[in-house]
Amino acid sequence: MELTDLTITQAHEKLIKKEISSLELTRAFLEKIEELDKKISSYLSVSSDLAIFQAKKFDSLISKEKKIDILAGIPLAVKDIILVEGLKCTAASKILENYIAPYDATVIRKIRERGAVILGKTNLDEFAMGSSTENSAFKTTKNPHDLTRVPGGSSGGSAAAVAANMCCYALGSDTGGSIRQPASLCGVVGLKPTYGAVSRYGLMAMASSLDQIGPITKTVEDAEIVFKTISGKDPLDSTSVELPKLQTTNYKLQTLKIGVPKEYFIGGIDPGVEKIIRNSIKKLEDLKIKVEEISLPHTEYALACYYIIMPSEVSANLARYDGIKYGFSVSREVEAKSKELLDIYLESRERGFGEEARRRIMLGTYALSGGYYEAYYLRAQKVRTLIREDFEKAFSKVDLLLTPVSPTPAFKIGEKITDPLTMYLSDIFTIAVNLAGLPALSVPVGKIEDLPVGLQIIGKPFSENIILELGKFFERS
């Protein structure tokens, strides 16, 4: 077994027994990146100096400290939309190509305090807008299971880095499926926490009512470890909340009631994916766990609802990139002397933003503009209520819901990028969860030839503990 194969738990064991040093572990990952990332392109920047500094610091402290935190000395990768002080943070956008983060995101502060080692920043669709990582302004990440296919997105760099052992674990963000879908396509574990469970401070905002940071890991146990570390109320994010006391030990799986929403098994789903998901659900029946078909009647409206609410929030959030405060600006150019303020806005944003970012800004601006607000935005917010209520009704009958994560396994690079609507449809099973603010896990449960397939476990708000317990069951079986 190579050092880079280790899970967080395994690496921690070896570190505390002094079988390995953090420096050895960190160097093993840096060498792996050197060896593989030319082909996979999961990293936008590798922070070797910072990683080696943090690893040495851990090694010098380990003999003195009594209690060693489980994340201490263990290397991770961070999606390049989460701020790490002193490192570039580009959001895979030209408009932030040379932007240096002036402070740490709260999740980064938390893992730094535990002594984690940061290997670098991973690729994504520009500002996390996409489902394939092809919308990055800098490079296209490849799926480690098949280099002609996408890793999913938008946290494609993070998922591919975990799958190819180029980090022990990674952080991603999920607005409409951006942790779960790439985790599913790359055959790793991804957790999208309940909205509010993890602070968004220092995560560049895409759609603020939907965004949430979460872990991408090799095992469910690792996802649980990272989630426990990064969650909790943060005065710097007023939408963050303290987690209710969780029942974590000896949760009896047999007492669970499971629902399977029928609307997630119609039209467009790959027969191979459906077969794998159905087989997984059967395993629960063998354990005598109650499984029943339920209905989420507004499911078919989730995607349309999302494509009003998300771009509306995008158009407001991306207004800050104006060529005045930071990032790409035509006013840095010599000929800008004669330009007026309006031209600085127009040209900086034209040249700085990629196509998908501009498309969503346009869509959102339209939906919020005079005369259309009620027809689009307000209507979508009301449909969002109905989608949320569908889940509330379902959860009055069952504890968890099981669905596919993605209708297909990893698709070919270039296959969907020319048609925005086709690309949007690849998030059809993950979007409703964000609209309702629920927690959901993607756990690998099978393969179609070489391509992994993930199962989605959706729970009530703040039921991450139960979701993770069931996730461990699927991982074992």
Add this chain to the structure above:
Amino acid sequence: MISKEEAKHIAKLARLGLSSEEINKFQKELSKILDYITKLKEVDISGVEPTSHSISVENIMRKDKEEAQRNETKKYLIEAAPEEKEGYIKVKSIL
């Protein structure tokens, strides 16, 4: 369906410079996406309250006083701006 004029108007509202080819492209693409979104008209929303956030949060207050920032943060922020003068971010004149 949105017209070319509407597409130009939206780009102006969004402070987004677009070439005329892009205006044409976005006009077609946005129309296609908006056609898909008209699906929402099928839903009966009478008497339904809108959801802006999935969790209900009350107004959250903080003390109305300035907090000193670290010198490093100030340095990073000023250095990130395209134009600076005497420790302030410089902006083109607006009058």
